[in-house]
Amino acid sequence: MGNSFGCSASGERLVSAARDGDFVEAKMLLDCNPCLAKYSTFGGLNSPLHFAAAKGHNEIVALLLENGADANSRNYCGQTALMQACRYGHWEVVQTLLLFRCNVTRADYLSGRTALHFAAVNGHVRCMRLVVADFVPSAPFESMETQKIGDTNDVSIVKSKHEQSALSKFVNKAADGGITALHMAALNGYFDCVQLLLDLHASVSAVTFHYGTSMDLIGAGSTPLHYAACGGNLKCCQILLAKGANRMTLNCNGWLPLDVARMWGRHWLEPLLTPNSNSIIPVFPFSHYLSLPLMSVLNIARECGMQMSATPSDDGDTCAVCLERACSVAAEGCGHELCVRCALYLCSTSNIPSELLGPPGSIPCPLCRHGIVSFSRLPGTPAKESKLHLSLGLCTPCMLHPREQEQSTPSGSQDIRKNRVVAVSSDLFCPVTCSPFPSVAIPLCTCNDGPCPNFEAGENQTQGDSPTPSQSASVDSDKLEAVRLGKATCSSMFWGRRSCSREHRCNAEINA
Numbered sequence: 001m002g003n004s005f006g007c008s009a010s011g012e013r014l015v016s017a018a019r020d021g022d023f024v025e026a027k028m029l030l031d032c033n034p035c036l037a038k039y040s041t042f043g044g045l046n047s048p049l050h051f052a053a054a055k056g057h058n059e060i061v062a063l064l065l066e067n068g069a070d071a072n073s074r075n076y077c078g079q080t081a082l083m084q085a086c087r088y089g090h091w092e093v094v095q096t097l098l099l100f101r102c103n104v105t106r107a108d109y110l111s112g113r114t115a116l117h118f119a120a121v122n123g124h125v126r127c128m129r130l131v132v133a134d135f136v137p138s139a140p141f142e143s144m145e146t147q148k149i150g151d152t153n154d155v156s157i158v159k160s161k162h163e164q165s166a167l168s169k170f171v172n173k174a175a176d177g178g179i180t181a182l183h184m185a186a187l188n189g190y191f192d193c194v195q196l197l198l199d200l201h202a203s204v205s206a207v208t209f210h211y212g213t214s215m216d217l218i219g220a221g222s223t224p225l226h227y228a229a230c231g232g233n234l235k236c237c238q239i240l241l242a243k244g245a246n247r248m249t250l251n252c253n254g255w256l257p258l259d260v261a262r263m264w265g266r267h268w269l270e271p272l273l274t275p276n277s278n279s280i281i282p283v284f285p286f287s288h289y290l291s292l293p294l295m296s297v298l299n300i301a302r303e304c305g306m307q308m309s310a311t312p313s314d315d316g317d318t319c320a321v322c323l324e325r326a327c328s329v330a331a332e333g334c335g336h337e338l339c340v341r342c343a344l345y346l347c348s349t350s351n352i353p354s355e356l357l358g359p360p361g362s363i364p365c366p367l368c369r370h371g372i373v374s375f376s377r378l379p380g381t382p383a384k385e386s387k388l389h390l391s392l393g394l395c396t397p398c399m400l401h402p403r404e405q406e407q408s409t410p411s412g413s414q415d416i417r418k419n420r421v422v423a424v425s426s427d428l429f430c431p432v433t434c435s436p437f438p439s440v441a442i443p444l445c446t447c448n449d450g451p452c453p454n455f456e457a458g459e460n461q462t463q464g465d466s467p468t469p470s471q472s473a474s475v476d477s478d479k480l481e482a483v484r485l486g487k488a489t490c491s492s493m494f495w496g497r498r499s500c501s502r503e504h505r506c507n508a509e510i511n512a
Contacts, residue, residue, distance in 0.1 A: 011039030011048075018048035018064070019510070021057040030067045037069035044506035045076045053081035053097070054510045056090035061097070071102040077506045078109030084510070086115040086131065089124035094131065095348055099301055104131050105170060112175040120181035120197070123190035125289050128181075130348060132200055133294040135167040136361075138374040168201040178208040186224040186240065189233030194224075194240070196287040199360075204245040210252070218260060221252035229261040229269055237272055242281050247273055288351040290361030293331075296374040297343045300329055304381055306341055321346075321366055328381045333358075334370040343375055 010029055014036045017025040026048075029036055040047045049069045052060040061081070065071060072080055082102050085093040094115075098104075107114050119127040174180050182202040185193035198204070202224075210220045218230050225245040228236040237257075241247070250256060255263075258273040272279045319325050319339035327337035338346075350363050358364075358371015365372050 011036050012041075014039060014048045015041060015046075015051055018052040018057065018060050019055055021052075021055065021060065023057075023059050023063070026060050026063060030063065034067045037064045037067040038073075040073070040075075041509055043076070044509045045074070046506060046509050047073050047075070047081070049073065049081045050075055050079075050084055051510055053090065053093045054084040054088055056085075056088065056093060058090070058092040058096055061093050065096070065100045071097055071100045072106065074106075074109075075506050078107070079506065080106055080115070082106075082115045082131075083108065083113070083118050086119040086124060086127045087122065089119075089122060089127060091124070091126040091130060091348060094127050095344065098130060098133065098298060099306065101302070104134065105173070107173075107175070111177075114173055114175075114181075116171070116173070116181045117175055117179075117184060120185040120190070120193050121188065123185070123188060123193055125190070125192045125196055126348065128193060128196060129289050129291055129294070132167065132171065133291070133298055135170055136200070136290075136292065136295060138292050138296060168203075171197060171200045171202045172206060174206065177210075178206065180206045180224070182206065182224045183208065183222075183227045186228035186233075186236050187231045189228075189231045189236055191233060191235040191239070192287070192289060194228075194236050195284065196289045198239065198243045199287045199290055204240055204243050205249075207251070219251040219253040219255055221250075222255075222260075223249050223251075223257075225249070225257045225273075226251055226255070226260050229257040229266060229273060230264050232261070232264065232266040232269065234268065234272070237269060238281055239284050241272070242284055247275050247277065285353070286360035288353050291347050291350070291363060292359070292361040293343075293363055293372050293374045294347040296376070297329060297340065297347050300375060300377045301340050301344050304328055304340055304377070306344075328378055329375040330378055331365055331370075331372040332374050332376055333372060334365050334368050336365055336367045337378065338366075338375075 010033060014026060014029045016022075017029065037048065047069065049061060049064045049071070050073075052064060071082075074080055080102065082094060082097050082104065085091075085097065104115055115131050116128060119125075119131060171182075172180055180202065182194065182197045182204070183206070185197060204224055207221045207223055208218075218226055223245065225237065225240045225247070226249075228240055247257060256273070256275070258270060258275070261267075261269040261273055271277060317327055317337075319327050319337075319342055321338055321342040325339035325341060328340045329343045330337045331343075346366060347363055352364055353360075358373060362371030362373050364370070
């Protein structure tokens with residue numbers, strides 16, 4: 001890993017430059033010894049790429065990758081630079097790592113979290129949009145409609161079903177304890193993330209397992225609606241119900257989402273979560289963060305590169321957005337030409353819907369506002385020279401080649417007992433960590449005289465008397481008080497304490 005005595009001092013200098021954003025120092029060190037890009041620290045095994053990605057220094061990230069840094073290198077916790085960038089919301093770094101074909105499906109050693117989990121926990125919706133870019137083809141929603149009507153092109157239907165299957169498996173990939181990205185976004189009240197995940201075929205019926213962590217305060221066998229009820233965000237509960245979530249689902253403790261809301265003091269959710277509720281659920285459009293042309297422009301950027309800065313003599317061939325680079329891509333439909341950098345930036349940042357001029361997920365053209373579904377490469381655009389090392393080769397995630405049969409989701413029933421989630425034995429799952437999501441802070445609200453003034457999750461609320469428990473969930477008041485006042489503490493298991501110290505050691509190096 002480049003930790004020999006000869007390069008240790010220079011490697012530490014490169015680590016400091018990557019952490020501080022000193023591009024001149026980093027370039028000087030890499031010009032003298034390009035092998036320093038593969039250096040890693042002795043304690044947490046963090047590479048300079050981990051430090052630069054966590055701090056959001058995109059230029060240094062690109063410099064390290066061009067000098068042979070491994071985009072998929074892991075630290076002591078098994079976390080990659082992509083996970084660090086998604087943790088702190090640096091979408092430009094995520095974009096650069098995707099251009100070097102990093103593996104988005106890798107999970108860390110501690111709790112099986114992917115980059116999608118890290119982005120969902122902290123509500124970084126732009127990072128989530130980029131992470132799923134290689135799984136979202138152009139116009140998947142139109143292809144779904146043509147399947148319902150009956151398309152004669154069987155080949156396109158099979159391909160579309162395969163792409164949707166790979167996307168669904170990636171989005172619904174569970175960390176330890178069965179926690180999906182949708183669970184975490186719903187718990188923390190990030191409505192934009194919940195809406196995007198649901199539009200990307202996230203399952204509203206995914207349940208958690210017995211795990212022995214602080215998240216079991218909600219209960220094993222809980223659906224995203226249980227987690228949204230605990231978080232207290234009204235919009236998250238509404239969109240989950242609009243997408244097919246069932247109010248009658250019981251977790252392994254016998255609690256409905258209504259019971260969870262009452263236990264955590266979310267009184268404003270009771271009219272919505274009551275089993276016989278007459279509340280009107282609004283109709284939600286598709287997420288504004290869907291980006292259909294992102295896959296096409298990413299592939300073009302990988303082939304042509306991003307450093308084409310030569311401005312042609314003819315002003316008509318210059319990008320009309322930046323006025324600096326030559327046009328290399330054309331929008332299918334309106335035909336307007338842009339440079340690949342501006343097109344990629346547009347697809348990564350735009351959240352303005354173009355429903356009138358294109359299908360859901362299309363990006364409005366900056367010149368005519370026409371909905372762009374995909375980009376095509378202009379003829380004559382030179383391809384960049386391949387300088388990637390073997391470690392930066394093509395990524396072929398196993399998610400793209402599914403081997404297992406998809407499990408069919410059982411249809412919802414009105415009978416409460418039929419919707420009870422069967423308890424899963426904890427012996428089947430190894431408790432590797434005491435807190436798979438240590439950054440999650442469940443807000444507490446114990447007011448019992450009327451609705452709370454703050455409806456958004458994540459805000460600190462004062463504690464008072466114990467709320468009245470639901471009649472359907474006969475739980476002792478002492479048990480409720482212990483649950484409500486419980487905090488995310490380490491378990492008494494050795495592996496849990498060890499895993500916490502491992503992640504603390506890795507993060508302490510980066511945040512030093």
